[in-house]
Amino acid sequence: xxxxxxxxxxxxxxxxxxxAAPYCALMLADAGARVIKVERKEGDFARGYDKGADGKSVFxxxxxxxxxxxxxxxxxxxxxxxxxxxxxxxxxxxxxLAPGALVRRGFGGDVLRETNPGLIxxxxxxxxxxxDWAQKKAYDALVQAESGIFAxxxxxxxxxxxxxxxxxxxxxxxxxxxxxxxxxQRGVTGAGIDISISMFDVMADYMNFPLLSHRYLGQAPxxxxxxxxxxxxxxxxxxxxxxxxxxxxxSDREWQNFCDSVLDQPELGKDSRFADNxxxxxNRNEMDKAINSTFSxxxxxxxxxxxxxxxxxxxxxxxxxxxxxxxxxxxVVADFDGTEVSMADLPVETDADRPRVVPTxxxxxxxxxxxxxPEQSKSNMSIKPPTYRLAHPERRESAAxx
Numbered sequence: 001x002x003x004x005x006x007x008x009x010x011x012x013x014x015x016x017x018x019x020a021a022p023y024c025a026l027m028l029a030d031a032g033a034r035v036i037k038v039e040r041k042e043g044d045f046a047r048g049y050d051k052g053a054d055g056k057s058v059f060x061x062x063x064x065x066x067x068x069x070x071x072x073x074x075x076x077x078x079x080x081x082x083x084x085x086x087x088x089x090x091x092x093x094x095x096x097l098a099p100g101a102l103v104r105r106g107f108g109g110d111v112l113r114e115t116n117p118g119l120i121x122x123x124x125x126x127x128x129x130x131x132d133w134a135q136k137k138a139y140d141a142l143v144q145a146e147s148g149i150f151a152x153x154x155x156x157x158x159x160x161x162x163x164x165x166x167x168x169x170x171x172x173x174x175x176x177x178x179x180x181x182x183x184x185q186r187g188v189t190g191a192g193i194d195i196s197i198s199m200f201d202v203m204a205d206y207m208n209f210p211l212l213s214h215r216y217l218g219q220a221p222x223x224x225x226x227x228x229x230x231x232x233x234x235x236x237x238x239x240x241x242x243x244x245x246x247x248x249x250x251s252d253r254e255w256q257n258f259c260d261s262v263l264d265q266p267e268l269g270k271d272s273r274f275a276d277n278x279x280x281x282x283n284r285n286e287m288d289k290a291i292n293s294t295f296s297x298x299x300x301x302x303x304x305x306x307x308x309x310x311x312x313x314x315x316x317x318x319x320x321x322x323x324x325x326x327x328x329x330x331x332v333v334a335d336f337d338g339t340e341v342s343m344a345d346l347p348v349e350t351d352a353d354r355p356r357v358v359p360t361x362x363x364x365x366x367x368x369x370x371x372x373x374p375e376q377s378k379s380n381m382s383i384k385p386p387t388y389r390l391a392h393p394e395r396r397e398s399a400a401x402x
Contacts, residue, residue: 001351002349002350002351003031003348003349003350003351003352004032004350004351004352005031005032005350005352006031006032007028007031007032007033007183008032008033009032010028010032010033010034010091010092010183011033011034011036011089011090011091011092012025012028012029012033012034012035012036012090012091012092012093012094013036013038013083013086013087013090013092013093013094014028014035014036014037014038014067014092014093014094014095015038015093015094015095015097015102016037016044016094016095016096017039017044017045017046017096017097018044018045018046018096018139018168019046019063019140019165019168019169019172020096020124020167020168020169020171020172020175020199021094021095021096021124021172021175022037022044022046022063022064022172023063023168023169023172023173023176024094024122024124024172024173024175024176024179025037025064025067025094026063026064026065026066026067026172026346027172027173027176027346028092028094028176028179029065029066029067029355030066030346030348030350030354030355031350032352033091033092034068035066035067035068036067036068036069036070036086036364036368037064037067037068037069037070037359038070038071038072038083038086039069039070039071039072039361039362040071040072040073041071041073043071043361044060044064046059046060046063046064047060047361052341053336053339053341054337054338054339056336056337056339056358058341058343060336060358061334061336061341061343061358062334062341062343064358064359065334065335065354065355065356065357065358066354066355066356066357067355067358067359068359068363068364068368069359069360069361069362069363069364069365070362070364070365070368070369071361071362071365074105074107080105081374082369082372082373082374083107084107084112084115084374085372085373085374086368086372087107087112087116087119088112088115088116089116089372090116090119091118091119091120091183092119092120092121092122092179092183093107093109093112093119093120093121093122094121094122094123094124094175094179095122095123095124096123096124096125097123098125098135099123099125099128099129099134099135100129100134102123108121108194109121109192109193109194110194113191113192116192117190117191117192118186118190118191118192119192120179120182120183120186120192120193120195121192121193121194121195122175122178122179122182122194122195122196122197123195123196123197124171124172124175124197124199125138125196125197125198125199126138126142126143126198126199126200127146127198127199127200128196128198128200128201129196138199138200140165140166140167140168141161143167143199143200143203144161144162144166144167144203145161146200147167147200147203147204147207148207148210148211149161149162149166149203149207151210151220151223152207152210152220152221152222152223152229153223154223154225155223155224155225156222156223156224156225158223159223160223166203166206167199167202167203168199170202170203170206171197171199171202174197174202175195175197178195178197179195182195209221213230226246226317228248229281230281231248231249231250231277231281232249232277232280232281232284232287233247233248233249233258233280233284233287233288233291234247234248234249235247236317237288237291237292237295238292238295238296239295239296239298239299239300239303240295240296240297240298240299240300240303241299241300243299243300243316243317244316244317245295245300245303245304245307245314245315245316245317246314246315246316246317247291247307247312247313247314248313248314249280249312249313250313252275252276252277254312255269255274255280256269256270257269257310257311257312258310258312261306261309261310261312262294262306262307262310262312263290263291263294264294265290265294268290273286273287274286274287300316304316329344330344330345331343331344331345332344332345332346332354332356333356334356334357334358335356335357335358336357336358336360337358337360341358
């Protein structure tokens with residue numbers, strides 16, 4: 001038996017927008033949690049990113065399948081009470097609104113846990129929750145710029161952003177894993193917790209390779225396109241006809257094998273200019289000439305066959321079109337109001353069917369308003385325990401002593 005709706009029975013209320021928090025909520029829904037997406041009257045602005053799905057957004061489809069949608073205006077007294085009622089029964093409250101916006105309206109974790117002690121809150125922000133930085137808007141490319149990613153991505157002449165929403169996606173993944181940790185802890189202690197994920201913190205951690213180079217190796221690596229600045233050979237080389245193949249040599253033993261089996265120049269493996277990685281990086285131009293002289297006489301398919309036989313790590317430089325038709329890609333089809341949208345599946349396979357349906361705006365509003373009306377919630381809370389599951393009493397007592 002594999003993974004199968006392991007979060008079934010958990011309720012997630014997600015006031016999310018754009019990418020980071022919706023991606024986290026997507027993974028929670030995929031694990032079996034019930035996710036209610038709370039939207040403004042006009043909806044998550046990501047609904048308007050494109051019109052590729054018969055007038056509806058394909059990007060929104062990717063991030064929001066498997067969720068319910070309800071429109072709530074927390075400035076309205078009745079809607080405020082509705083949201084409080086929902087959160088009194090929730091396990092997780094996720095959002096990526098401006099820092100402090102919900103606290104100022106009385107939706108801070110400490111207040112909410114007065115009626116729901118097991119509630120886990122998680123906010124995703126740009127630059128933390130305090131000081132002037134907390135007030136800055138934080139979109140993906142802006143955080144890439146601020147965290148130094150542009151300094152190591154691109155060519156020598158021109159910096160470049162990473163071509164996907166790496167800050168948003170990685171922050172959503174970090175929030176997901178942290179929520180799982182909080183759920184495990186709650187299973188021991190019975191208590192909820194507040195989580196704050198800073199996109200800048202996430203990217204600073206991802207930047208440790210160049211950061212440590214700057215602090216301890218004399219300088220940060222420069223921008224070198226798709227060539228690795230600190231490992232050689234690790235980059236793209238042209239085959240006959242101009243198509244390129246990426247190779248990566250990770251050890252001196254691999255370099256010797258590469259010289260013997262691919263370049264057919266075993267003497268290069270013993271050449272002092274290329275004896276170890278430090279020297280290969282220093283003498284990269286001479287090394288590249290030797291590699292190019294061999295690669296240029298083979299077409300791409302033959303070259304990859306030779307590299308594979310020699311067990312040299314390699315890959316083609318695929319286009320997005322190549323990826324779309326790749327023999328390894330696993331697709332899932334979402335249903336957005338009757339329109340099918342095919343996309344790459346989440347990377348973790350499960351025994352359960354993937355959530356497929358993408359909610360239209362406020363599709364579940366009427367049902368949710370009935371289910372979570374304050375009167376109904378009081379009745380429900382009086383006849384059943386909170387939704388979170390606690391561990392055995394002796395484990396909670398043991399944890400309390402730690």
